[in-house]
Amino acid sequence: MSGQSNYVPTTAFGKWMHARLPIYALMKETALDFPTPKNLNYWWTFGGILAMMLVVQIVTGIVLVMHFTPHVDMAFNSKELITRDVNYGWLIQKLHETGASMFFIAVYIHMFRGLYYGSYKAPREVLWMIGVIIYLIMMATAFMGYVLPWGQMSFWGAKVITNLFSAIPFVGPSITTWLWGGYSVDNPTLNRFFSLHYLLPFVLAAVVGLHIWALHVPGNNNPTGVEVKSGQDTLPFHPYYTMKDSFAIAIFLMFFAFWVFYRPDYLGHAINYQQANPLVTPAHIVPEWYYLPFYAMLRAIPSKLGGVLVMFGSILTLFFLPWLDTSRVRSGTYRPLFKGLFWILVIVCILLGYLGSKPAEGNAVWYARILTLYYFVHFYVFLPILGLLESPKPLPSSISDDVLAKSKKHALAPAE
Amino acid sequence: MKKLISLAVTGAVAGLVLAGVSGMARAAEEQKVAKNISFSFEGPFGTFDRQQLQRGYKVYNKVCSNCHSMNLVSFRNLAEAGIFNEAEVKALAASFEGKYKADPDDTGEVKDRNGLPSDHFPAPFANEQAARASNGGAYPPDLSLLARARPGWTGIINQLFWGSGGPQYIYSVLTGYNETPEEGVTCGEGKAFNPYFAGGPCIGMPANGTLSDGGLEFDDGAPNKIEDQAKDVAAFLAWASEPHMEARKSMGFTVMIYLAVLSVLLYLVKKRIWADAH
Amino acid sequence: MSTTDHADHSRRDFLYIATGAVGGVGAVLTAWPFISQMNPDASVLALASIEVDLAPIKEGQAVTIKWRGNPVIIRNRTKKEVEDADAVKLEDLKDPVARSAVAKEGDPATDANRVVKGHENFIVMMGVCTHLGCVPDGNSPLREYALVEGTAKTGGWFCPCHGSQYDTSGRIRKGPAPENLAVPPYKFLTDSKIQIG
Numbered sequence: 014m015s016g017q018s019n020y021v022p023t024t025a026f027g028k029w030m031h032a033r034l035p036i037y038a039l040m041k042e043t044a045l046d047f048p049t050p051k052n053l054n055y056w057w058t059f060g061g062i063l064a065m066m067l068v069v070q071i072v073t074g075i076v077l078v079m080h081f082t083p084h085v086d087m088a089f090n091s092k093e094l095i096t097r098d099v100n101y102g103w104l105i106q107k108l109h110e111t112g113a114s115m116f117f118i119a120v121y122i123h124m125f126r127g128l129y130y131g132s133y134k135a136p137r138e139v140l141w142m143i144g145v146i147i148y149l150i151m152m153a154t155a156f157m158g159y160v161l162p163w164g165q166m167s168f169w170g171a172k173v174i175t176n177l178f179s180a181i182p183f184v185g186p187s188i189t190t191w192l193w194g195g196y197s198v199d200n201p202t203l204n205r206f207f208s209l210h211y212l213l214p215f216v217l218a219a220v221v222g223l224h225i226w227a228l229h230v231p232g233n234n235n236p237t238g239v240e241v242k243s244g245q246d247t248l249p250f251h252p253y254y255t256m257k258d259s260f261a262i263a264i265f266l267m268f269f270a271f272w273v274f275y276r277p278d279y280l281g282h283a284i285n286y287q288q289a290n291p292l293v294t295p296a297h298i299v300p301e302w303y304y305l306p307f308y309a310m311l312r313a314i315p316s317k318l319g320g321v322l323v324m325f326g327s328i329l330t331l332f333f334l335p336w337l338d339t340s341r342v343r344s345g346t347y348r349p350l351f352k353g354l355f356w357i358l359v360i361v362c363i364l365l366g367y368l369g370s371k372p373a374e375g376n377a378v379w380y381a382r383i384l385t386l387y388y389f390v391h392f393y394v395f396l397p398i399l400g401l402l403e404s405p406k407p408l409p410s411s412i413s414d415d416v417l418a419k420s421k422k423h424a425l426a427p428a429e
Numbered sequence: 430m431k432k433l434i435s436l437a438v439t440g441a442v443a444g445l446v447l448a449g450v451s452g453m454a455r456a457a458e459e460q461k462v463a464k465n466i467s468f469s470f471e472g473p474f475g476t477f478d479r480q481q482l483q484r485g486y487k488v489y490n491k492v493c494s495n496c497h498s499m500n501l502v503s504f505r506n507l508a509e510a511g512i513f514n515e516a517e518v519k520a521l522a523a524s525f526e527g528k529y530k531a532d533p534d535d536t537g538e539v540k541d542r543n544g545l546p547s548d549h550f551p552a553p554f555a556n557e558q559a560a561r562a563s564n565g566g567a568y569p570p571d572l573s574l575l576a577r578a579r580p581g582w583t584g585i586i587n588q589l590f591w592g593s594g595g596p597q598y599i600y601s602v603l604t605g606y607n608e609t610p611e612e613g614v615t616c617g618e619g620k621a622f623n624p625y626f627a628g629g630p631c632i633g634m635p636a637n638g639t640l641s642d643g644g645l646e647f648d649d650g651a652p653n654k655i656e657d658q659a660k661d662v663a664a665f666l667a668w669a670s671e672p673h674m675e676a677r678k679s680m681g682f683t684v685m686i687y688l689a690v691l692s693v694l695l696y697l698v699k700k701r702i703w704a705d706a707h
Numbered sequence: 708m709s710t711t712d713h714a715d716h717s718r719r720d721f722l723y724i725a726t727g728a729v730g731g732v733g734a735v736l737t738a739w740p741f742i743s744q745m746n747p748d749a750s751v752l753a754l755a756s757i758e759v760d761l762a763p764i765k766e767g768q769a770v771t772i773k774w775r776g777n778p779v780i781i782r783n784r785t786k787k788e789v790e791d792a793d794a795v796k797l798e799d800l801k802d803p804v805a806r807s808a809v810a811k812e813g814d815p816a817t818d819a820n821r822v823v824k825g826h827e828n829f830i831v832m833m834g835v836c837t838h839l840g841c842v843p844d845g846n847s848p849l850r851e852y853a854l855v856e857g858t859a860k861t862g863g864w865f866c867p868c869h870g871s872q873y874d875t876s877g878r879i880r881k882g883p884a885p886e887n888l889a890v891p892p893y894k895f896l897t898d899s900k901i902q903i904g
Contacts, residue, residue, distance in 0.1 A: 051706060076744055093501050093574070096673070098749040101740035103673040104680070252702050259730075260695040267688045274681025275473060278577055278593055286578035286670075287570070505753045535763060547753035687733055694726040701719055 043229060048247035049254050050235035052416050056130075057233070058261030059123040061254075065262055066116040067221065071214050073109040074158075081161070083207035085200045088163035089288040104273070111272045113155050114280040117303035119265070120148060128334075129355050131343035132234040138335040140227040145331045147220050152304070154213040157206040159301060160198075164285030169298045171198045171206070177311075180321040197291060237415050238343030239408055246412035297372060305369030306362050310388070312373040313381035323385060330392050337392055339400025347406040351399055358391050461624035463581025463597040464604070468664055471592070473682065476675050477668050482512045484647045485665025488658050492639055493572060496564060498552035501573035502669050505546040510672055515546075522546050565619040567633025575599065576663070576670040579627050595670065596663040601625040603659035606636040756904030758896065761829060769845050771834055774903050778834035778842050779891060780864075781901075784875060788862065789827055792818040792876035800887075801879045807890035818876045821890050831893055831901065832877045838884035841868035864888070 020038040022031040031038060080099050082091040095102040124144070127133055133141035160171040175192050179185040194201030232241060241247055248254070272280060280302065284295050300308050307324050314320035330337075345352045361384050368381045409415035469478040486507065489499070504522040507513045513521065522544035528551040531542040544551070554560035561568050570578075581594025581601065588594075605625040616622050616631035626632040642654045651657065668674070757774055759781065764770055769782035784792075795818075797803055803816050810820035822830055834842045843864035863880070864873040871882030878887040893903040 072741065076741060079745065080748075090501065094748075094750065096671075097501065097506070098751075100743040100746055100748060102744060102748070103671075103677060104740055105744060107677075248706055253706060256695065256699040256702050260692065260699045263688055263692040263695050267685065267692065270681065270684050270688060274677055274684060276589065276592070277677065279588055283578055283580045283593055283595070286574040503750070503753070505749070509749065547750070687729075691726075691729050691733060694722070694729055697722055698726050701722060 045249065045251040047229065047250040048232065048241070048244070049250045050233050050241055050246055050412050051248045051253075052235050052237065052412050053233065053254070053257075054236055055257075055261060056122065056126040057235075058258050059119050059126065061258035062119045062262055062265050063116070063123060064221070065265075066112060066119055067214070067218060070109060070112050070116060071218070073105050073112060074211070074214065076105050077109055078211060081207075083161065083204050085163060085203055085289070088161060088203060092162040107273045107277050111269065111277065111280055113158065114272070114301070114303065115265075115269045116151065117155070120151060121303075124148065125359060127234075128358075129345040129352075130234055130236060131238055131338065131340075131345065133335045134338060134343050135335065136231045137227075137234060140224065140231070141335060142332055143220060143224045143227055145328070147217060147224060148331075149328065150213055150217045150220060154210060154217065155301065155303070157210040157213070160203065160206045161210060162285065163203065163289045164282075165287045165289055165293075165295050166282045166285040166298065168198060168289030168291065169294055170300055171202065173298065174300075175202075177321050177324075180318040182318065199291075234343065235412060236344060236346060237409055237412055238347070239410075239412055239415070242411045243413075299370050302366065302370070305367075306365035307369070309365040309369035309381045310385045312369075313378060313385045327385075327388060330389070334392065334396075338396045340403065340405070341400070342405040342408065347408055348399075348403055349406065350403045354391060354395055354399070358388070361387050361391075460627050460629055461601075461605075463594050463601040463625060465581075465591065465594070465597055466600055466660065468596055468660075468667065470664070470667060470674060473678060475678070477510070478664065479510075479512055480649055480651070481661050481664045482510070482668050484649070484651055484658075484661040485663070485668075486512065487645060487647065488640070488662040489572070489665055491645055492658075493662065494550065494553060495639075496553055496560070496569040496634075497572045498554070498560075498569075499550045499572045499669060500552060501549065501571075502672075503547060503549050504544060506669075506672055508546065510668065512668075518546050522548060525551055565633060567619075569634070572666055572669065574670050576667045578670075596667040598625065598627070599663040599666055600656075600659045602632070602634075603638045603640060603662070604656055756902055758900060758902050760900055762899040764829075766828070771842075774891065779831065779903060780834040780843075780845065780877075780888075781829065781831050782845065784828050784830055786828075788875040789818065792874060795874065795876070795878070801881075802885065802887045804887070805890075806887045808892035809890055809894075816876075816878055816887055821876050821878075821887075823893075823895060826895060826898075829901075830875075830877060830890075831903070832888040832890045835889070836866040836868065836871055836884055837879065837886040837888065838866065838869055838871050838882070841866050843867075843871070843873055843888070 020031075020035075020041050022028045022037070027037070030036070077095065080091065080095045080102065082088060092106065096106050097103070099105075127141065127144070156170070156174060160167045175189055175198065178192060179189045181188060190196065192202070193199065194205060235241075282299070282301075299305070307327060310327055311320040311324045314323050340348060340351065342348055345355055365381065365384050365388070368377050368384070371377050373381075409418065469475060469481065504518050507521070508515050508518040525544035525548075527541035527543065529542050529544055529548055531540045533539050554563065557568055576595035576599060577593070579595055579598045580588070581596075581598035582588070582591070602623060602625045605623045606621055608622065608624055610616070610622040610624075610630065614622065614630055620631040620633055621636055622630055623632040623634075624630050637655050637659075640655045640658045645653055645658060647653055651661075671677075755775060757772070759772055761781065761783070764781060764783045766783050767785050769780060771778045771780055773779070797815055797817065800816055805814040805816045805820035807814065807821045809823055814820045819827070821832070836843050843866040845862065845864050863875050864877065865871075866873075866882065866884065869883050871884035872880050873884075873888055874880050876887075877890075879885070891903055893901045895901050
């Protein structure tokens with residue numbers, strides 16, 4: 014964003030504007046001409062998909078606020094009446110509700126892509142850490158949004174999660190009272206969550222701006238993990254990646270639309286179609302699917318404070334990741350041992366999610382403990398040691414060499 | 430690419446197995462899995478059968494509404510969905526004589542008035558306490574969203590293929606009173622054994638939700654055994670829980686076709702553009 | 708440049724244009740639900756008609772009721788008020804059009820066109836000043852607008868915001884308002900009961 018650009022305006026208006034606010038030059042430089050490695054695969058399209066999802070959530074959210082009443086006596090009915098009476102309310106409400114799940118699916122793929130290809134390694138540490146902050150803001154935003162329809166799961170989810178803070182020694186109870194604005198989750202809680210749920214997405218948008226800025230300094234990582242060496246290695250972002258991203262977005266929208274139009278209740282909880290009742294806890298309360306691995310960790314630890322610390326620790330660990338991974342090779346493609354451990358980590362996270370959806374009884378608790386332990390061992394033991402033990406495969410000398418070699422292989426083996 | 434595909438397939442298979450196991454486990458530990466009867470509104474093109482909804486409304490109105498409220502549904506919704514026409518709905522609403530409170534008149538007196546199409550269905554009890562007092566301590570839940578709030582079965586795969594089974598749950602509970610309790614299960618006074626009931630296995634609602642064979646005559650002469658009435662009212666509650674279901678499915682079809690065409694076009698554009706990239 | 712190159716070019720251009728067109732149409736169609744949601748919802752539309760009992764309104768009295776969120780003024784006019792309204796010449800009116808949903812569109816602003824035949828004593832009109840939407844006051848001492856010389860002064864309506872004055876038929880006579888007070892669609896269900904909307 015240095016403002017230097019080879020853009021020369023041609024029209025009279027273009028010249029006039031360029032002398033006053035060179036916004037087109039900035040756009041051209043940062044978005045259109047931005048040199049992007051030519052070998053990015055489809056896992057890299059999730060950045061664009063996430064940007065689109067943020068816009069979808071903000072637009073549908075603003076519309077919902079026009080019709081929603083944040084009051085404990087009316088919130089549940091007002092959300093329902095949006096779906097019944099407001100023109101296309103059923104569509105917009107479902108887009109927002111399902112959109113949250115789509116947003117998290119995309120962010121998890123985006124994060125695991127970064128983990129696999131070593132996108133957190135120097136010089137992209139700050140880019141990665143801003144990403145972790147984005148993820149934290151997303152979790153807070155989604156949690157508070159889930160409370161707003163004031164169903165049974167909304168209420169009890171809010172109660173359980175806010176109670177996490179009561180685990181903090183000495184000041185915990187005062188903090189929860191402060192969060193609630195009372196002695197339980199009640200109208201003041203609903204109102205502040207509504208306010209913050211409206212605010213945080215805009216904070217998120219600003220932090221996404223920083224994320225993109227931090228991306229533009231070192232430029233994209235790529236599947237080989239080899240830095241860009243010459244113009245040979247890159248393509249301008251537009252039209253190459255705008256079109257590739259557009260195609261990926263269209264496919265992703267089909268996936269999104271399937272849930273909205275054909276299985277609208279699948280990703281939510283049936284019990285949330287029942288109005289919140291502060292006197293009756295549902296038999297089996299679980300958070301939304303995207304929190305399940307953390308929920309499993311929370312319940313795996315037989316101490317209240319311990320569980321909370323482990324749960325938050327599992328996310329904070331990601332902040333240290335750039336320094337925990339000692340390998341000089343960036344991409345998992347050239348790290349045979351790392352590759353295996355990466356897939357084990359993916360499975361561990363999925364299994365933790367599965368355990369998070371089950372009642373915490375019997376063996377399930379033990380499985381969750383073992384998997385939680387493995388999660389931390391992966392980051393604090395395996396990654397530091399691996400860099401010293403592993404002998405990576407030879408790296409290609411440059412991105413364009415790798416692309417050439419691959420296309421030659423294709424040409425030689427057309428039967429594949 | 431081949432590797433990615435094989436990985437994706439492995440992951441999907443593992444997920445399916447897990448999901449299947451979890452579904453069975455959960456179904457076993459809670460209520461009995463609902464009877465999977467089929468309805469006209471299932472599937473990607475399913476629509477409501479208006480005749481059936483008319484019958485279902487009659488069952489609700491004559492039987493269910495004696496104890497259950499349905500606060501989110503208005504008389505006008507019946508006309509909007511084409512279950513009755515405008516005039517019928519107006520007459521129907523007006524037949525609820527004195528069930529609603531008028532605005533205060535000039536002297537400040539609040540008089541009773543008849544129903545209007547814009548009114549929500551009247552509730553049988555003024556509040557939860559009154560409802561419990563009249564029903565042996567049990568609270569008959571509001572029916573507006575029951576078909577979505579109570580799944581008939583669980584399991585990630587079951588629900589993906591068959592939906593949540595809410596209407597089937599309602600049907601199963603209404604027709605599930607004649608099963609023999611497992612050993613050791615006895616229900617207290619005023620409770621009946623019903624393995625399908627979510628809060629079960631003992632339910633406060635009297636046998637078959639007080640439906641009886643031939644207890645209601647339908648205007649269209651449709652069969653009226655308990656099972657038929659239960660199915661009709663389950664369909665009616667499914668409609669009540671999601672009045673815009675038909676709009677959702679028809680728009681969904683258009684959207685899917687559109688996105689498929691757009692994806693193909695974008696893929697071709699992308700391929701063209703990338704053709705000269707290497 | 709060979710002909711195949713040309714064909715290739717035009718095929719490519721067609722593909723780009725087709726994709727752009729399909730994408731553009733989709734964007735426009737997607738925008739519609741987000742615009743439409745701001746229109747009155749089904750519950751608001753359902754309240755679009757109300758019934759009013761006129762029996763309690765004695766001669767010389769007026770009531771204001773709410774219809775679609777706006778005040779509707781219903782006045783049981785005295786004989787004198789009706790006569791005064793009838794006596795006004797059309798050429799003296801600022802707005803010669805009836806603005807009445809109980810008459811045909813564009814009908815002249817005679818008093819007869821602003822009331823229902825057989826119920827001339829009842830004037831039913833929107834209490835919304837046609838200037839900027841304030842509620843004209845039927846009890847203000849200032850409402851006795853100065854009529855054209857030679858005509859009687861009787862009560863009409865005076866808008867407190869910017870001083871518009873309406874006569875006993877609700878027609879604009881003085882002040883910044885451009886149009887007569889609108890008469891909403893209504894009909895008599897019985898001799899003493901109307902349905903507005």
